[in-house]
Amino acid sequence: MSETSFTPLSRKQMAARVAQDIPEGWYVNLGIGIPTLVADFVPAEREVVFHSENGVLGMGPAPAPDDADPWLINAGKQQVTLLRGGAYVHHADSFAMIRGGHLDLCVLGAFEVAENGDVANWATSANDTAPAVGGAMDLAAGAKRLWVVMEHTTKEGRSKLVHRCGYPLTAMRAVRRVYTNLAVLDVTEQGFAVVDMAPGLSFDDLQARTDAPLRKA
Numbered sequence: 001m002s003e004t005s006f007t008p009l010s011r012k013q014m015a016a017r018v019a020q021d022i023p024e025g026w027y028v029n030l031g032i033g034i035p036t037l038v039a040d041f042v043p044a045e046r047e048v049v050f051h052s053e054n055g056v057l058g059m060g061p062a063p064a065p066d067d068a069d070p071w072l073i074n075a076g077k078q079q080v081t082l083l084r085g086g087a088y089v090h091h092a093d094s095f096a097m098i099r100g101g102h103l104d105l106c107v108l109g110a111f112e113v114a115e116n117g118d119v120a121n122w123a124t125s126a127n128d129t130a131p132a133v134g135g136a137m138d139l140a141a142g143a144k145r146l147w148v149v150m151e152h153t154t155k156e157g158r159s160k161l162v163h164r165c166g167y168p169l170t171a172m173r174a175v176r177r178v179y180t181n182l183a184v185l186d187v188t189e190q191g192f193a194v195v196d197m198a199p200g201l202s203f204d205d206l207q208a209r210t211d212a213p214l215r216k217a
Helices: 011-020 034-041 091-099 136-142 203-208
Strands: 027-030 049-052 056-059 082-088 105-108 112-114 146-149 175-179 183-188 191-197 214-216
Touching: 011 034, 011 146, 011 175, 027 034, 034 105, 034 146, 049 091, 056 091, 091 136, 105 136, 191 203, 203 214
Parallel strands: 027 049, 027 105, 105 146, 146 175, 191 214
Antiparallel strands: 049 056, 056 082, 175 183, 183 191
């Protein structure tokens, strides 16, 4: 591995990079973790309707500390805002939107993404932070597109972009794009294709930190 100097993206920068790619008019579900930050970075002039599976449609950015409504939370139990025209709906209606294919995009966090688009974002170990699959399985199957945003490697340096997932699968061949603190990658029939990289990072350095083979988009 070469000693190229580069700057990994922060969690907020990763969320901003995802927000940059969401088109006008899309209905989007944001998973827990880094995905919940995405709503903070969509420009006010661009209409994107954010959905939370606990029954919120039309979420806005996180509230100011002195303007938070304790009754208005997302699926990760974080306080959120509701934009003009937004609504609260029954949990069953929320999942009818998901399972009925009415969401243009779901953005999830993950433990691993495989080169064929398999995604694993839960675990059976008591030591992991996501001990149950929750609504992610419905979202991965029901949304028209699935993007994943996550750190490129674990704290131990193990790649999260892999040949095959070692964690229990959430969905098979579902992921279309992956955003990490090192790169943006499309999932194609030929595997991971690199769309963008962190400032100063070379393709060879990125490959050295990635278990699965990469190609340039």
